[in-house]
Amino acid sequence: MLKNLAAKAIVPVGLTVTGFVIVCSILLYSYVKQDLVADSIQREVLLGDIIVKATRFSMLTDQRESLRQTINDIGEQKGVEHVRIFNKKGVIMFSSNDEEVNQLVDMSAPGCIECHSGPVTAVHLGPMDQARNFVNAQGEPVLAITTPIYNEPNCSNGGCHFHAPDEKILGTLDIGMSQAPLLKSLATLRVRLVIFCLMVLVLTVGGVIALLQRNVLLPVRQLVYFADQVSRGNLEINEPEGTEELVSLAGNFKRLARRNLEADDSLRDLQDKLDTLTRQIREREIGHKSGN
Amino acid sequence: MGFLRNVRRPPDTPNRAETAAAPGRERIRRLHRLAYRGLWGMAAFLALSLVAFNHGWLLPPISDGARAVLGKAPPTNLISIALVVYSFSALVLILSRMSTGQGKYKGWSHLAYLGAFYVFYHYGNALDANFWAVFAAGLTIMALEHYQMWTFCTEAIRKEEERLAQAERLEKFKS
Numbered sequence: 001m002l003k004n005l006a007a008k009a010i011v012p013v014g015l016t017v018t019g020f021v022i023v024c025s026i027l028l029y030s031y032v033k034q035d036l037v038a039d040s041i042q043r044e045v046l047l048g049d050i051i052v053k054a055t056r057f058s059m060l061t062d063q064r065e066s067l068r069q070t071i072n073d074i075g076e077q078k079g080v081e082h083v084r085i086f087n088k089k090g091v092i093m094f095s096s097n098d099e100e101v102n103q104l105v106d107m108s109a110p111g112c113i114e115c116h117s118g119p120v121t122a123v124h125l126g127p128m129d130q131a132r133n134f135v136n137a138q139g140e141p142v143l144a145i146t147t148p149i150y151n152e153p154n155c156s157n158g159g160c161h162f163h164a165p166d167e168k169i170l171g172t173l174d175i176g177m178s179q180a181p182l183l184k185s186l187a188t189l190r191v192r193l194v195i196f197c198l199m200v201l202v203l204t205v206g207g208v209i210a211l212l213q214r215n216v217l218l219p220v221r222q223l224v225y226f227a228d229q230v231s232r233g234n235l236e237i238n239e240p241e242g243t244e245e246l247v248s249l250a251g252n253f254k255r256l257a258r259r260n261l262e263a264d265d266s267l268r269d270l271q272d273k274l275d276t277l278t279r280q281i282r283e284r285e286i287g288h289k290s291g292n
Numbered sequence: 293m294g295f296l297r298n299v300r301r302p303p304d305t306p307n308r309a310e311t312a313a314a315p316g317r318e319r320i321r322r323l324h325r326l327a328y329r330g331l332w333g334m335a336a337f338l339a340l341s342l343v344a345f346n347h348g349w350l351l352p353p354i355s356d357g358a359r360a361v362l363g364k365a366p367p368t369n370l371i372s373i374a375l376v377v378y379s380f381s382a383l384v385l386i387l388s389r390m391s392t393g394q395g396k397y398k399g400w401s402h403l404a405y406l407g408a409f410y411v412f413y414h415y416g417n418a419l420d421a422n423f424w425a426v427f428a429a430g431l432t433i434m435a436l437e438h439y440q441m442w443t444f445c446t447e448a449i450r451k452e453e454e455r456l457a458q459a460e461r462l463e464k465f466k467s
Contacts, residue, residue: 012390012439016383019432023379026425027372033421034368 005216010208017204018197025193033186040143040182041131048147048175051083059149068094074175081142081176085149088169133179141183144176219246226250230257316456320449326397327445330438333399337406337434341427344410347419354415365416372422375409379429386436395444399437406430 051074058067067085075083075096084095090105130145149171219242227250229237235258239250343350354362382402389396409426413419 008443012387012436015432015436015439016387019428019436020379020383023425023429023432024376026428027376027422030372030421030425031369 005220006209006212009212010205013208014201014205018201021197021200025197029186029189029193032189036182036185037143040177040179041145044143044145044175044177045130045147047177048145048173051175052147052149052173055085064094071096079178079181081136081140081144081178082174083176084174085171086174087171093171136176141179142176143179143182144174147173147175149173215243219243223250227253230254233257233261235261313456313459316452316459320452320456323445323449323452326395327442327449329397330399330434330441333397333403334431334434334438337403337430340403340407340410341423341430344414344419344426345423347410347414351414362415366412368413368416368418368422371409371412371416371418372425375422375425375429378405378409379433382433383436386433386440390440390443393444393447395441395448397437397441399434399441402430402433402437406433 055067055070057063058070071083071085071094074080080096082096082100084092084097084100086092086105092100092103092105095101130147132144132146134142134144136142148169151168151170219240222240222242223246226237226240230253235254239247239254241247382405386398389398406426406429409429410419410423413422413426
């Protein structure tokens with residue numbers, strides 16, 4: 001396992017690059033999600049303020065039917081899960097869902113507890129604290145915002161209905177928007193990031209394989225063939241082309257083989273001379289014996 | 293021949309070759325143990341991640357008193373930047389150790405760093421959103437540490453076995 005050069009080079013590079021890209025992608029996804037959620041909260045807070053401003057005149061002049069109709073119309077908009085206005089006691093006065101009207105809201109429920117957790121009710125909250133996430137009865141994720149309706153001089157001085165000037169909050173607007181489009185965008189982003197990670201993995205592994213094949217594996221294979229031929233005595237073969245180190249190694253190998261071959265030749269010559277001399281000595285010895 | 297019943301054979305004494313090879317065999321055993329140290333590190337990291345994944349019911353919530361003592365949690369974005377910088381430097385250091393052929397295992401210190409990231413995210417109430425980032429970083433780092441150690445030990449074992457075989461051949465030749 002993992003004994004060849006390609007595997008030894010690919011495993012650490014592939015693991016490092018892919019792992020790091022996955023970490024960065026997860027964090028990038030986390031950042032984008034955080035930004036998109038913060039952005040939708042800001043938009044919803046703005047929408048809440050717009051509704052409060054748009055219904056201000058109806059409230060000031062106590063036009064309840066007009067207010068009810070406005071709330072119903074907004075509630076029918078695509079993506080709006082609920083719109084309701086409740087008074088400071090927590091009784092729902094107006095709602096896009098008629099069944100909720102005159103119902104009492106639990107002060108310890110999410111969306112209420114943020115202001116009503118302490119002994120003194122909080123009057124001002126940051127936009128992020130006004131938001132709450134939940135899943136509705138249809139299983140759809142919802143992001144809801146509660147916007148306080150503050151007392152104004154016109155409210156306490158109005159002739160039609162009276163609010164004491166020391167009352168800071170007269171009621172609360174609660175609007176919930178479906179999170180389905182946001183979650184759909186995040187799911188698309190997730191798929192794109194997974195594809196990106198796979199592409200990085202393929203490119204990294206492919207790039208390393210291609211470079212190794214071209215610069216290392218092919219020249220090494222040629223060098224093995226060259227060494228095989230030279231060791232069989234074929235010195236006519238050309239050195240393989242490739243990286244400088246491999247060419248130098250092939251040249252050295254060829255020189256070594258040539259010297260070895262020359263040494264063999266000279267040894268053979270010496271052996272021949274020795275054989276000739278031995279033969280001559282024997283012939284002389286035989287001639288000497290026959291002469292005697 | 294009855295006296296032979298009471299005579300016992302002397303214990304087998306190891307010959308010279310075996311005595312000489314014993315330290316080499318011990319080194320090989322030690323290298324085998326070292327090669328699997330990375331797997332233990334990965335198992336420990338997986339156990340730590342399992343605790344972090346189920347932190348909702350495995351870890352007690354941090355009380356307001358503890359928060360008052362420890363102070364405000366660092367911003368999540370800052371922890372994430374630190375995680376990226378840490379992962380990058382850890383990977384570069386492992387690769388440099390791999391290229392210089394050092395046989396040091398640093399998985400235990402990485403385990404402590406990764407545990408600290410889980411703790412920081414948990415303290416900042418952001419572990420749910422960032423668990424997979426720490427997990428992926430940890431898995432990559434621990435896997436690369438294991439691979440580095442495993443390749444180093446495999447190479448060292450091969451060299452040690454070659455040395456043993458050479459010593460055995462020499463001993464046979466001498467005898």
